[in-house]
Amino acid sequence: MRHETQVETLRQLLALRGEDRYQDMLGQVARMPVSNYTDEAIFEAEMATVFRDCPTVAGHASHVREPGACLVSDWDRFPFVVVRDGEGRLRAFLNRCRHRGARLVTQDAGARKIKAFVCPFHGWVYGLDGALRGITREHNFPCLDKSRYGLVELPVAEAGGLIWVHPTPGAAIDLADYLGPLAADFEHFDVDGHVSYRKSILVKNANWKLLLKTYLEGYHVPFLHRTTIAPAFRKGVLAHALHGPHIRIAAARSNILDVQEKDPERWRVLDYASVYYTLFPNTFFIMHPDYVSLNKFYPEGPDRTIWTHELLYRKELFQGEKGQEALAKRFAYTNDVVFDREDFAVAEDVQKGFGVSGDPWHTIGLEEGLLAIFQQSVDRGIGRDTVEFLAGDTWRQAV
Numbered sequence: 568m569r570h571e572t573q574v575e576t577l578r579q580l581l582a583l584r585g586e587d588r589y590q591d592m593l594g595q596v597a598r599m600p601v602s603n604y605t606d607e608a609i610f611e612a613e614m615a616t617v618f619r620d621c622p623t624v625a626g627h628a629s630h631v632r633e634p635g636a637c638l639v640s641d642w643d644r645f646p647f648v649v650v651r652d653g654e655g656r657l658r659a660f661l662n663r664c665r666h667r668g669a670r671l672v673t674q675d676a677g678a679r680k681i682k683a684f685v686c687p688f689h690g691w692v693y694g695l696d697g698a699l700r701g702i703t704r705e706h707n708f709p710c711l712d713k714s715r716y717g718l719v720e721l722p723v724a725e726a727g728g729l730i731w732v733h734p735t736p737g738a739a740i741d742l743a744d745y746l747g748p749l750a751a752d753f754e755h756f757d758v759d760g761h762v763s764y765r766k767s768i769l770v771k772n773a774n775w776k777l778l779l780k781t782y783l784e785g786y787h788v789p790f791l792h793r794t795t796i797a798p799a800f801r802k803g804v805l806a807h808a809l810h811g812p813h814i815r816i817a818a819a820r821s822n823i824l825d826v827q828e829k830d831p832e833r834w835r836v837l838d839y840a841s842v843y844y845t846l847f848p849n850t851f852f853i854m855h856p857d858y859v860s861l862n863k864f865y866p867e868g869p870d871r872t873i874w875t876h877e878l879l880y881r882k883e884l885f886q887g888e889k890g891q892e893a894l895a896k897r898f899a900y901t902n903d904v905v906f907d908r909e910d911f912a913v914a915e916d917v918q919k920g921f922g923v924s925g926d927p928w929h930t931i932g933l934e935e936g937l938l939a940i941f942q943q944s945v946d947r948g949i950g951r952d953t954v955e956f957l958a959g960d961t962w963r964q965a966v
């Protein structure tokens with residue numbers, strides 16, 4: 568985040584510090600149907616639109632620094648592999664063999680460096696450029712034109728320490744345009760200078776949007792997280808910025824008032840706030856004061872989602888045995904306690920209630936407006952409009 572944006576964000580947070588004040592989001596009470604989280608047709612529409620038309624974060628750049636290093640998808644609906652080729656160029660392919668569709672690189676193998684893609688089924692060999700180089704006992708395939716059986720190449724781009732892939736071959740990725748002013752944030756936070764500590768992959772029995780939306784409001788923090796993170800934050804003090812479907816949130820930490828004692832020249836946003844990014848559609852990125860949480864949500868069905876969480880850190884801040892202990896603590900606390908046992912346990916519980924509790928709507932208060940804004944971005948992608956607003960004593964769709 569540029570320094571002037573950090574100062575501006577901290578000034579916004581200072582202006583909002585009263586308990587009953589908040590940055591205007593929608594300015595209205597809203598509601599949305601719970602069928603957004605249960606309907607098979609909506610799920611399929613999301614798969615066919617936002618999950619096909621948007622580039623998505625493949626992972627952290629540290630995984631593919633060396634030639635032959637791979638970054639493998641955690642989601643079989645979009646089975647990509649990103650590789651650094653012999654010339655140092657980043658390439659992405661569908662991780663599926665052109666013979667009979669076997670997976671070329673497994674998750675574990677992704678950690679090793681490869682010289683070529685060798686299919687585990689019948690041994691076809693592809694170069695790191697995706698070209699089909701060898702067919703086992705090639706006489707079985709007389710007349711087959713090998714040049715037409717290269718791996719399916721996908722658009723890939725790297726910026727600010729993150730690798731992005733596009734699920735549609737031939738599509739363009741323009742991250743400067745897609746992320747707008749948010750793109751500079753990752754560079755200024757030197758996300759590229761971080762390394763991976765650990766990634767967890769879990770299946771959650773809740774809709775992907777329901778899981779992601781737990782991060783989009785601070786209204787629940789003093790209650791759901793009262794014995795964990797709540798004391799670290801100033802109740803309800805969030806500043807947000809939007810660029811297209813992406814959302815940046817800065818949440819004031821409890822020491823926010825101390826910033827006034829310093830010259831703004833020396834203000835650093837992470838000393839007084841945590842900064843969160845929804846990178847549309849399914850990535851949630853958190854700049855904690857001294858580490859990063861990279862969360863991804865991969866829908867498996869309306870009520871089932873693969874959640875991955877990778878902790879990234881700067882080596883110089885966590886050195887030696889003590890550093891490793893501190894990282895283990897942070898990972899267990901953030902991943903197991905706050906996200907899994909608090910946020911996502913509630914999301915799974917809410918999902919269980921759908922169709923049983925009888926209430927077909929979720930009602931969204933003024934401090935929860937980003938939930939509606941996020942839903943509107945998904946709705947735009949799938950050609951629907953499910954958010955309604957309270958006007959007088961009736962609900963209306965926005966005009």
Ligand code: FES
Binds near residue numbers: 668688
């Ligand atoms: S499926 Fe890959 S070589 Fe047969």
Ligand SMILES: [Fe+2]
Binds near residue numbers: 781
């Ligand atoms: Fe939470």
